[in-house]
Amino acid sequence: QVQPVESGGGLVQAGGSLRLSCAAxxxxxxxxxxxxQAPGKxxxxxxxxxxxxxxxxxxxxxxxxxxxxxxxxxTVYLQMNSLKPEDxxxxxxxxxxxxxxxxxxxxxxxxxTVSS
Numbered sequence: 001q002v003q004p005v006e007s008g009g010g011l012v013q014a015g016g017s018l019r020l021s022c023a024a025x026x027x028x029x030x031x032x033x034x035x036x037q038a039p040g041k042x043x044x045x046x047x048x049x050x051x052x053x054x055x056x057x058x059x060x061x062x063x064x065x066x067x068x069x070x071x072x073x074x075t076v077y078l079q080m081n082s083l084k085p086e087d088x089x090x091x092x093x094x095x096x097x098x099x100x101x102x103x104x105x106x107x108x109x110x111x112x113t114v115s116s
Contacts, residue, residue, distance in 0.1 A: 001025070001026070002024055002025060002026045002095050002097075002104075002105040003024065003025055003105065003107075004022050004023070004024040004032075004093040004094065004095055004105055004106065004107035005022065005023050005024070005093075005107055005108070006020060006021070006022050006091065006092065006093045006107045006108065006109060006110040007020070007021050007022075007023075007110060008020040008021050008110060009091060009110030009111045009112045010111075010112070010113070011113045011114075011115065012083055012112070012113070012114055012115070013114070013115050014083060014084055014085055014114055014115065014116050015082060015083065016083050016114070017079070017080060017081045017082075017083065018080050018083065018112060019077055019078070019079045019080070020034070020077065020078040020080070020091055020093075020110060020112075021075055021076075021077055022034075022075060022076045022077070022078075022093030022107060023073070023074060023075045024074055024075075024076075024093070024095050024105070024107075025074065026074075029051040029071065029098075030051055030095055030096050030097065030098055031048055031049065031050050031051065031095075031096040032048065032049055032069060032076040032093065032094065032095050032096070033045065033046070033047065033048035033049070033067075033093070033094045033095075033096070033103060034046040034047050034048075034065075034067060034076075034078045034091060034092070034093060034094075035091070035092045035094060036087075036089035036090065036091045036092065036112075037089055037090050037092070037109075038086075038088060038089040038090075041089075043092070044058070044060070044089075045058050046058050046060075046061050046065060046067075046078070046091075047061065047065060047067040047078065048067070049067045049068065049069050049076060051071070053068075053069060055067050055068075061080075064080065064081050064082045064083075065078060065079065065080050065081070066078070066079040066081075067079075076093060078091070080112070083112075083114045084114060085114045085115065085116045086114075087112060087114050088112060088113050088114050089111075089112060090109040090110065090111050090112075091109060091110050091111075091112050092106055092107055092109045093106070093107040094106050094107070
């Protein structure tokens with residue numbers, strides 16, 4: 001059973017940085033991704049990274065956010081720079097099962113709040 005666990009959220013001022021971490025048991029060699037959901041809005045894809053480290057970003061965060069992974073630690077990271085108040089949301093880590101086109105396992109989320 002894969003259970004992603006996010007950490008690293010918190011309160012930061014606009015222009016600041018945070019690094020989120022997601023540790024997931026099992027399945028180290030699978031695509032992992034970050035999403036976020038702000039109050040009253042739909043869940044939004046941010047970035048994904050394949051098992052061999054190839055990243056892909058949503059336009060909204062390209063150039064500000066960086067996704068990376070450490071397969072030895074079975075952990076994926078999201079470095080967030082130049083944060084804006086509109087980045088305030090609950091951030092979720094998701095893991096894709098091998099052979100799946102969907103994200104099959106989700107963490108509980110970590111809150112990121114950016115103050116102006």
